[in-house]
Amino acid sequence: MVKDYFIKNMVCDRCIKVLRDELEGYNIELLEIELGRLRLQMENEDDIEKLKMLLENNGFSLIDSMEEKLTEQVKVELIKSLKELPLKLKKKLSAHLADKLGHDYSKISKVFSITEGKTIEKYFIKLKIEKVKEMIQANEQNFTEMAQLLDYSHINHLSSQFKGETGMSLSDYKSQQVNFRNPLDQII
Numbered sequence: 001m002v003k004d005y006f007i008k009n010m011v012c013d014r015c016i017k018v019l020r021d022e023l024e025g026y027n028i029e030l031l032e033i034e035l036g037r038l039r040l041q042m043e044n045e046d047d048i049e050k051l052k053m054l055l056e057n058n059g060f061s062l063i064d065s066m067e068e069k070l071t072e073q074v075k076v077e078l079i080k081s082l083k084e085l086p087l088k089l090k091k092k093l094s095a096h097l098a099d100k101l102g103h104d105y106s107k108i109s110k111v112f113s114i115t116e117g118k119t120i121e122k123y124f125i126k127l128k129i130e131k132v133k134e135m136i137q138a139n140e141q142n143f144t145e146m147a148q149l150l151d152y153s154h155i156n157h158l159s160s161q162f163k164g165e166t167g168m169s170l171s172d173y174k175s176q177q178v179n180f181r182n183p184l185d186q187i188i
Helices: 013-025 045-057 066-081 093-101 105-116 120-138 143-149 155-166 170-176
Strands: 002-008 029-034 037-041
Touching: 002 066, 013 029, 013 037, 013 045, 066 093, 066 105, 066 120, 093 105, 093 120, 105 120, 120 143, 120 155, 120 170, 143 155, 155 170
Parallel strands: none
Antiparallel strands: 002 037, 029 037
């Protein structure tokens, strides 16, 4: 039986590689894979139990409820949007998510806030700050260029959000040359 399974904490290309390799080792037929979703050919209940064990052993889990599925879809969509810079959402974040997920934004926002205990906007800021940390470590852009790539209207806006999230200025973070990055699957 072909079925889609939605996966929690699957947030990067490495996650895809790990699951692809693990599924092959368990002889589970993978038909399609993308962030947050697997399409599998499952033969019996034993395969589902194997899948659950495989996921748990690698820091993932199956998503059971529609609310968790929608929340994970929001996270995946926001992470995808930060993969390629410059960040250019053609619409407001709310309209972008509503179009991509096929739900009214008020429903998306309400479910996300209840499930995660914070707003989508706050979550997206946290993701953007992690992207800035990554860019600082790569040392390829100055702060103004980083702000532009992440679609901030001004460097001051980025600076204030960075300080609010990390407790230190961009310059202080850069000068410390220490990796204080948070894994994307643990941001909330």
